[in-house]
Amino acid sequence: MSDVPKTHPRYLSLTLRDTIVAGVEQGITSIHGLIAHGRGEAFDYLIGEATQPFATEAIRAAAAMLRLAEHPIISVNGNVAALAPEALIELGQVLNAPLEVNIFHTETGREQRIREHLLKHKARLLTSPAKEGVENSPDVLMPTTEAQLSYIDSNRKFVHPDGIFKADVVFVPLEDGDRCEALRKMGKSVVTVDLNPMSRTAKQASITIVDNVVRALPLLCEEIRNFSDPAEQDTLKTYSNEAVLQKALRYISGSGNGD
Amino acid sequence: MSDVPKTHPRYLSLTLRDTIVAGVEQGITSIHGLIAHGRGEAFDYLIGEATQPFATEAIRAAAAMLRLAEHPIISVNGNVAALAPEALIELGQVLNAPLEVNIFHTETGREQRIREHLLKHKARLLTSPAKEGVENSPDVLMPTTEAQLSYIDSNRKFVHPDGIFKADVVFVPLEDGDRCEALRKMGKSVVTVDLNPMSRTAKQASITIVDNVVRALPLLCEEIRNFSDPAEQDTLKTYSNEAVLQKALRYISGSGNGD
Numbered sequence: 001m002s003d004v005p006k007t008h009p010r011y012l013s014l015t016l017r018d019t020i021v022a023g024v025e026q027g028i029t030s031i032h033g034l035i036a037h038g039r040g041e042a043f044d045y046l047i048g049e050a051t052q053p054f055a056t057e058a059i060r061a062a063a064a065m066l067r068l069a070e071h072p073i074i075s076v077n078g079n080v081a082a083l084a085p086e087a088l089i090e091l092g093q094v095l096n097a098p099l100e101v102n103i104f105h106t107e108t109g110r111e112q113r114i115r116e117h118l119l120k121h122k123a124r125l126l127t128s129p130a131k132e133g134v135e136n137s138p139d140v141l142m143p144t145t146e147a148q149l150s151y152i153d154s155n156r157k158f159v160h161p162d163g164i165f166k167a168d169v170v171f172v173p174l175e176d177g178d179r180c181e182a183l184r185k186m187g188k189s190v191v192t193v194d195l196n197p198m199s200r201t202a203k204q205a206s207i208t209i210v211d212n213v214v215r216a217l218p219l220l221c222e223e224i225r226n227f228s229d230p231a232e233q234d235t236l237k238t239y240s241n242e243a244v245l246q247k248a249l250r251y252i253s254g255s256g257n258g259d
Numbered sequence: 260m261s262d263v264p265k266t267h268p269r270y271l272s273l274t275l276r277d278t279i280v281a282g283v284e285q286g287i288t289s290i291h292g293l294i295a296h297g298r299g300e301a302f303d304y305l306i307g308e309a310t311q312p313f314a315t316e317a318i319r320a321a322a323a324m325l326r327l328a329e330h331p332i333i334s335v336n337g338n339v340a341a342l343a344p345e346a347l348i349e350l351g352q353v354l355n356a357p358l359e360v361n362i363f364h365t366e367t368g369r370e371q372r373i374r375e376h377l378l379k380h381k382a383r384l385l386t387s388p389a390k391e392g393v394e395n396s397p398d399v400l401m402p403t404t405e406a407q408l409s410y411i412d413s414n415r416k417f418v419h420p421d422g423i424f425k426a427d428v429v430f431v432p433l434e435d436g437d438r439c440e441a442l443r444k445m446g447k448s449v450v451t452v453d454l455n456p457m458s459r460t461a462k463q464a465s466i467t468i469v470d471n472v473v474r475a476l477p478l479l480c481e482e483i484r485n486f487s488d489p490a491e492q493d494t495l496k497t498y499s500n501e502a503v504l505q506k507a508l509r510y511i512s513g514s515g516n517g518d
Binding site: 254 | 264266276279280283290291293294295296297298299300301302304412413455457512513
């Protein structure tokens with residue numbers, strides 16, 4: 001698909017971009033989503049393109065919050081569906097929680113294509129030799145007009161009554177700020193993954209994992225698998241999202257000498 | 260085109276993105292170019308979305324270098340063509356220099372569409388009431404197989420013999436690192452506009468304007484119009500690109516408390 005020569009010094013990064021560009025070509029990712037991806041790339045660069053301690057700390061708290069939730073839900077948009085479909089299915093399995101498609105730009109049929117893309121990867125996981133968690137294979141819910149979020153004007157207000165609407169904890173990687181705010185106003189807890197520690201989403205979420213979603217999701221699944229109640233509840237009690245974001249900011253401010 | 264509600268807190272920024280998305284829809288901008296735009300957005304945010312003193316300093320030096328060049332050339336890719344077509348034509352007029360289309364991802368017919376897009380804006384300028392610089396209306400050159408750049412593998416090596424190949428000073432906004440390096444190795448001076456002061460392009464260019472190309476181009480045209488030889492040659496003698504990039508980096512590191 002790409003004609004990037006192997007001698008190009010940014011070969012790996014440019015090749016990784018092809019995954020998200022393929023998402024657009026498959027009608028899963030919005031072309032606006034590519035711009036958001038680019039923003040993420042810039043911030044990933046600034047955190048050294050690695051999972052830093054402030055991300056590990058947030059992942060640990062996120063695992064506890066999601067595990068202790070009564071009705072956790074995994075909200076999926078076109079970017080995360082393209083970048084990490086299998087990790088999303090795996091997260092649904094370990095949490096025993098459904099996925100729900102929720103997108104900002106609603107080109108015709110895109111929601112349905114995202115759902116089919118996720119189901120394809122779910123089928124692949126179920127037929128893989130490991131066959132772990134077959135019994136917990138997650139549903140993929142779709143937006144409805146039956147249930148609507150308050151405090152929000154865009155298409156993202158349409159949700160599923162048994163999914164985001166009912167949820168007490170919403171996992172929304174690569175979120176936009178206004179919906180994060182609306183979810184919080186409705187009294188829900190929000191766990192997000194956002195590479196920009198200064199974004200409105202990052203600031204308004206209950207727990208913000210400042211990391212690349214491709215790196216963070218497998219670590220979050222692992223942390224949930226290893227979860228043991230009493231100790232982890234303490235993690236949540238002492239967790240401060242603001243303090244963690246400050247650590248991320250300090251890291252970014254202190255860097256700036258990479259290539 | 261976009262269904263962003265006006266109450267969305269990032270309405271302006273999201274609307275601006277529509278310009279570059281329209282570039283993709285017109286077949287001018289590569290969809291990979293959207294990712295690059297997003298990276299730029301993130302760094303623009305970090306410099307306060309304004310032309311800072313380190314950019315003004317670089318613009319002054321760039322005006323002198325371009326004005327003193329024997330064969331200046333303006334290299335145009337799909338992003339800058341979509342974002343600032345009129346400013347590019349105006350720059351060609353004030354410099355009396357041609358534009359040359361040079362792109363990385365060569366989807367069928369894209370180079371030709373970029374050329375037509377520029378010519379359309381040139382025609383609009385020529386028939387506008389102001390009619391300034393009609394006599395200097397710039398050519399738009401195309402890549403050829405007759406002339407090739409050394410030290411470069413990608414499609415960007417194909418250039419015009421009377422354009423980039425012959426040029427002593429190349430103005431290349433939103434450049435990729437390997438071509439900037441190749442141009443320098445061939446003994447050419449390079450003036451670039453790049454929002455990331457840590458990029459390879461930024462480091463390897465002779466003069467790097469760390470600013471949004473949409474803000475920087477009109478300022479550069481203005482500076483060239485007000486150019487007066489003896490004083491400005493001194494500007495060039497004392498200019499240090501490394502020092503200017505250090506100022507940009509210090510600005511970015513010192514910020515990080517915006518919203």
